[in-house]
Amino acid sequence: MSDVILTMKNINKQFPGVKALSDVDLEIRAGEVLALMGENGAGKSTLMKILTGIYKRDSGTIIYNGEEIEFSNPKAAQDAGIVIVHQELQMVNHLTVAQNIFVGREFKNGLMIDDQKMNEEAKKLFDLFEIEIDPKENMGNLTVGSQQLCEIAKAISFDAKIIVFDEPTAALTEHEIQHLFNIIRRLRDRGIGMVYISHRMDEIEQITDRVTVLRDGEYVGTIITEESTKDEIINMMVGRTIFEEPKQFSNVPADAETVLEVKNLNQGNRVKDVSFNLKKGEILGFSGLMGAGRTETARVIFGADKKDSGSIILNGKEVEIENPTDAVTLGIGYLSEDRKRFGLMLEKNLYENMSLASLDDFVSNSVINEKLERKIASEHVVSLNIRTPGVSQFVENLSGGNQQKVVVAKWLIANSDILIFDEPTRGIDVGAKQEIYELMNDLVNEGKSIIMISSELTEILRMSDRIVVMCEGRKTGELSIEEATQEKIMHLATKRD
């Protein structure tokens, strides 16, 4: 078999309040793609950040080429030939492609940076992998897919022995994914060891040789991809057999009234002519790749961004939603994919967060009735099963799942009838995920209606009564849950004009 180039053994890492990794092992071999799998929060990213010198481990050993090593910063790891392609692309938009690739190790000509040589080297690199990007282009002008390729080219240019890909395909089209896989195969042929983090089973099967699974910060095991089935891997990941069975049929009666109708919605080049409707008590799934325009559509409906054209009909009446205030007044609530940035005030307590969208109801004689705030908040802590020492706790001290429930509580208190969940379970662990799903089902049973944007196909198939698929700003199809399959959705999600 191929040679082991790097071994991580008994790695431990403690964050305040969380044991992120305990005694994790990992082995990377030359000319091999190792899949690193696990649910969100299993510790994959932390482990890779330790490997590439971004975090320091608390204990454990890393042996690289027969020597024990310790990287104090990313540069040290890079210099040793270990690089990571980050999930969130790290590009300097105001510099050119070549300048980005060689940032931190510019070619110099005396005091001067040799841009020409950098352009040439970048071109060579691109040619090698048949990437067609102009090295002199400004990074900010490239598509996400192209930026991803630049990031990979940058990783290769370090004369890397080990490359870590952290969910590299999240923003790529099918075509771009195949291009990426070709590059990965070539790198494998050149004897480079790779770690591939992804949630997508079909990719794991296509491109990886072995799979190492982590769960809740612990090492579960390593298996050979070819010899194992999808179910085995999933079982290792969740530790128990969960049947994430798709919903069989819609729970919405055929004659249910339409609560929301969106007609020919347009906004910039992110939302193009989108029309759909939402029925009372329905969970309408929005599927598509990253950048398909789903979040943008939601934001325009909610008034967070201004629409260019189109109409929104609420309960049979056309409404003008100029800003979120209008949307909230009309009974629409939006739960952002990025809770920490757009949903919560982390350094405020539970009740201040929960009452934010309906503070008027808590004001009597122009004084905020804090007693009432606490009471209502406590009620929701109980009914939503939020695990917290109390309602005066800062939200930043809660886990992702409980934070999400705080946002849900905010909209319930504000009496929203239509809830837009944008990636409702992102960053939430398996157990809490289940609770969020149950919560969403309870909500529609109570007569609320939900638009659910999700990039996880299993989530879409499990929760939705009907599915809208988008690609590059357009709605490319609509499927009833009875007819929907992963394949059909993927086909629509990559369908371009």
Place this chain on the structure above:
Amino acid sequence: MKNKLKQKSVVDFNKFGLLIVLVVIYLLFGILTPIFKPGSNFFQFSRILSALNYAYFIGFLALGVTFVISTGGIDFSIGPVMFASALIAGQCLVYYKLPLWLCLIIACVVGLLFGILNGYMVAYRFLPSFVTSMASMQIAKGLGSVFTRTQSVTWPPRGEPNSWFRNLIKFGSVPTGLILLMVTALICGFFLFRTKPGRYILCLGSNKEAVRLSGVSTKKWEMLAFVICGLLAGVASIFYVGAYATVQPGLGDAFNNEAIAACVMGGTSMAGGKASIFGTFIGALIIALLQEGILALGFSISYQYVLTGLIVLIAVIIDSKKNIKSV
């Protein structure tokens, strides 16, 4: 309700600690003064009164800027705006012979207008607050100069007609200024911590976008913080002239820093979202005490500048350390 406010401040050890700092500084100057200037005594009631004179206008400025800092913004124009108010209103009183009550209103209105300008530019036109307020600082300085033709203005001294405004500082032997400042602080505390606009202002500093996406008209409330700040700068000008009478054009920016220092010392976070009115109040007293003490030791005002600069730096470093730890 008042009990509640008090409770909060006493329970909080940080704020209690600030009181100790105030006392320690007072004692320190008391000990040092006879050493630096043999024969002079810091423990005189007149020293306290003189320090209080300084504390009033700094206090009003600091209370106002606490609102802006709570939103995560900053206002560098308060000192010059205070001077512009004092100059314009003073000119109206002395030169144009307008009635005193009207001039006091004019002083407040000038401050208010600058607050509206800053607030509009920051909240509705999305300018960074520090540039906006630096620009309006220039405008305020220029306006004050132009209005008085670069002359200084002296408000009537005690005993002359039109001098009853001095009773706002001291009425007989009653330090009315202190009472008014404390009442204003209580109102500010009530407003910031107990009412809807106050809550929104604090929330803005925590996460503006989350507040907007909760259906709150953030622009309105952000602007309000600047308007309050401007208004209080106008009010501060009355207390400035009540204590010092003469105002020169083209100055006032040193007071920005002292007011901001009072805030950050008092526990208001430059990152926004966290404020303490009680802390600001004590912070203003400390600043005033420092300036009185430095003069008592025989040092020039330049030392006050250096000291204030250092205080702001240290207070902000401590605060940002706290923030980093909690992340």
Place this chain on the structure above:
Amino acid sequence: MKKTKNISQNTVVIGVIIALSVLFSIFSPSFRQYSTVVTLFSYMYYILLLAIGVTFPLITGGVDLSTGTGLVCFSIISSYMFNHAGLPLWVAIIAAPIMGIISGAFNGLMIAKYHVPPFIATLSMSMILRGLGSIIPGGLTGVWPSQGSDGDWIRSVLRYQTEDGLIIPIGVIWMIIIIGIMTFVLKHTKVGRYTIGIGSNRTALSLSGVNVLKYQVIVYAISGFFTGLAALAYGWTFTTITPGTGAGFELDAIGGAIIGGVSTTGGKGTIVGAAIGVILISLLKTGLPHVGLQANAQQIITGAILMLAVAVDMIREKNN
């Protein structure tokens, strides 16, 4: 694409400069004189130097508010070294930029290492320098050699007087050279590249192994260095410097840079743009009195221009 935009903005500002010059010339006979040009340049040098310096922090998304009082402080202290501390003139001259580098590096350290917001760190520094400018020389006014006294050669560095009394503003040449050098630094050296990088995406930079802390300190040190140079230019032009002044110069410099297309949100800006912006500001400063506007009304105009420039910058950012 972006390049054309930059050019067009500079063109607009240059257009305004020409239009204003024509207007001033039409309405004011006194403005049409050669001496006005000389005065214009004299008023421009120190603002220009400050602006070149502050462009670096601005591009990183920060700011330096300590340059105004810093200028006065350094100018007074270094003239004090020469006049009262018995040091040779050249030592005093070198001292100014060195003091600038030290205070700038201190700013950078506060910002990069202790996470103090740039405007707070540099504002505190501006207070400290204002105080030190009085404390160190004991409250004395700064005096640089005037015409005819010892060491008066410094006066001809910026304005050369020919035998028949004609004054040639040769400082312009120095400025052009400095603009050239700093444009090169910004475009073709590591320091410049990382300045842009910090303003655009500092995480990316540090993940690429760049020592962001070090370069942030350098950026503020550059600003300090130019404050030191500006201190010399100011002293050599105006000879006497009153302690406690200088607050407000930094705004002219920042305003000029922003008018010239340096973005307050970081990542964007050129030295040439900043210089053109400064020319506009200086033109207003020298030109407005000629058309009957009081000198102190200039502050109002400076403030208004600054606000306007940032507003335009914000609109531009939004459109992108």
